[in-house]
Amino acid sequence: MSSSKKIRVLVAKPGLDGHDRGAKIVARALRDAGMEVIYTGLRQTPEMVVSAALDEGVHCIGLSILSGAHNALFPKIMELLKEEGIDDVLVVGGGIIPEDDISELKKAGISAIFGPGTPLDEIVEYIKANVKL
Amino acid sequence: MPVTDLVNGVLSGKRRELARLISLIENDDGDASEALSQLYKHTGKAHIIGVTGPPGSGKSSLVTKLTAEFRKRKNTIGIVCVDPSSPFTGGAFLGDRIRMQEHYLDNEVYVRSMGTRGHLGGLARATSGAVRAIDAFGKDIIFVETVGAGQSEVEVIDIAHTVIVTDVPGSGDDIQAIKAGIMEIADIFVVNKMDISGADKKVTEINTMLDLDPREKAWRPPVMLTNSRSGEGVSELADKILEHLQFLNESGQMEQKGLKRSRDELYELMRYKLTQDLYQKLEGKPEYEAAIKKIAARKEDPYSLAERLIAEFLFSESR
Numbered sequence: 001m002s003s004s005k006k007i008r009v010l011v012a013k014p015g016l017d018g019h020d021r022g023a024k025i026v027a028r029a030l031r032d033a034g035m036e037v038i039y040t041g042l043r044q045t046p047e048m049v050v051s052a053a054l055d056e057g058v059h060c061i062g063l064s065i066l067s068g069a070h071n072a073l074f075p076k077i078m079e080l081l082k083e084e085g086i087d088d089v090l091v092v093g094g095g096i097i098p099e100d101d102i103s104e105l106k107k108a109g110i111s112a113i114f115g116p117g118t119p120l121d122e123i124v125e126y127i128k129a130n131v132k133l
Numbered sequence: 134m135p136v137t138d139l140v141n142g143v144l145s146g147k148r149r150e151l152a153r154l155i156s157l158i159e160n161d162d163g164d165a166s167e168a169l170s171q172l173y174k175h176t177g178k179a180h181i182i183g184v185t186g187p188p189g190s191g192k193s194s195l196v197t198k199l200t201a202e203f204r205k206r207k208n209t210i211g212i213v214c215v216d217p218s219s220p221f222t223g224g225a226f227l228g229d230r231i232r233m234q235e236h237y238l239d240n241e242v243y244v245r246s247m248g249t250r251g252h253l254g255g256l257a258r259a260t261s262g263a264v265r266a267i268d269a270f271g272k273d274i275i276f277v278e279t280v281g282a283g284q285s286e287v288e289v290i291d292i293a294h295t296v297i298v299t300d301v302p303g304s305g306d307d308i309q310a311i312k313a314g315i316m317e318i319a320d321i322f323v324v325n326k327m328d329i330s331g332a333d334k335k336v337t338e339i340n341t342m343l344d345l346d347p348r349e350k351a352w353r354p355p356v357m358l359t360n361s362r363s364g365e366g367v368s369e370l371a372d373k374i375l376e377h378l379q380f381l382n383e384s385g386q387m388e389q390k391g392l393k394r395s396r397d398e399l400y401e402l403m404r405y406k407l408t409q410d411l412y413q414k415l416e417g418k419p420e421y422e423a424a425i426k427k428i429a430a431r432k433e434d435p436y437s438l439a440e441r442l443i444a445e446f447l448f449s450e451s452r
């Protein structure tokens with residue numbers, strides 16, 4: 001029966017920047033790795049991300065951000081997830097995130113941060129190895 | 134999570150439990166059928182509306198606008214969107230939600246995306262179970278957006294009360310596709326993107342096609358014009374949808390649909406169960422393996438062996 005289980009990933013772009021090329025490339029790589037990728041589009045508020053994750057029953061949330069607002073948005077999303085009682089979802093981030101910010105984000109509960117140029121395989125393998133199905 | 138908790142969660146309106154149940158249904162988990170069996174008596178209240186039509190014709194956009202319209206009328210909404218899974222990797226890109234952002238923060242709207250996971254016919258195998266779960270959850274109206282790949286997508290009539298077929302102005306080629314398969318299933322035609330030129334022509338084409346249908350019909354599918362970006366025509370469409378619902382109820386067709394659905398479903402479940410049982414009983418049995426060899430060697434024929442094995446394995450208590 002477990003063979004029919006699929007990893008479901010929400011790929012979301014919180015914040016105001018208007019580029020989702022990177023997010024779409026990652027989304028496609030995850031799909032090609034056999035995952036079901038729910039893509040929600042640009043300019044998501046943390047509330048929208050969490051509401052979509054809740055409805056869609058995802059195992060993983062991939063957040064992409066370029067605008068520099070990660071220090072505010074990522075922890076806010078973690079906080080809202082906690083409020084909803086969602087503690088079994090793997091949350092990873094990507095985009096332009098300075099080295100110095102990473103440890104704070106991890107403390108907030110983001111499992112991994114993938115900077116620009118991270119090989120797509122690495123992201124795929126990380127998610128496969130760390131999601132709770 | 135125990136099935137009772139799941140069932141109670143769904144019945145008390147917990148989105149998380151609903152989401153979890155739908156995942157179990159998608160994964161063919163044994164708990165899912167147990168939960169659905171307990172939920173069954175709480176279903177049958179929602180108006181289920183199927184939306185089918187070519188990719189890009191604006192199904193997701195239209196569902197979004199209809200949702201806004203019915204929310205104004207104080208209805209609660211569930212949405213199931215089906216997209217194709219790759220037959221090679223099993224992966225899927227589920228992008229219908231992009232159009233539905235305006236409803237993300239509305240607690241009365243539940244949206245679920247689904248990959249077909251190899252199922253043909255425009256829906257996923259789990260779609261009907263998911264719709265039923267959302268029905269038990271208490272949503273008034275449930276939209277089902279099909280894959281939209283074409284002619285064979287007629288499965289939506291098995292679960293929807295009202296089927297909307299979308300089309301757009303432009304080349305007459307796709308009208309062929311409609312003619313070939315999905316025309317018969319439409320309760321309402323929508324020519325979306327009425328802001329593009331040629332919309333009226335498309336309406337005429339569809340009406341002409343309907344005129345050619347020789348069958349006597351108590352409900353002639355109306356052809357509506359919408360703009361799913363601006364919302365023009367959507368309130369009229371919503372009225373028409375309700376009119377169709379009223380027609381179903383008053384003509385007795387609703388009752389007939391319910392009976393047909395129950396008959397098909399019961400038969401299908403029994404057939405499925407019998408096949409499962411048969412498979413379990415035969416799998417690895419020496420008699421079964423021996424029979425296969427005899428057939429291949431032309432010592433016995435498959436026709437009589439099939440009957441004999443069924444009698445022996447499926448209907449004997451001793452096994």
Ligand SMILES: Nc1nc2c(ncn2[C@@H]2O[C@H](COP(=O)(O)OP(=O)(O)O)[C@@H](O)[C@H]2O)c(=O)[nH]1
Nearest residue numbers: 188189190191192193194325326327360361362
């Ligand atoms: N001009 C115009 N574009 C529309 C209309 N409705 C939808 N679209 C656009 O058509 C494209 C496909 O829409 P979508 O709802 O995703 O179609 P689907 O694939 O059938 O679900 C999107 O870019 C929409 O913005 C409309 O009424 N007029």
Ligand SMILES: [Mg+2]
Nearest residue numbers: 192193229278
């Ligand atoms: Mg769509």
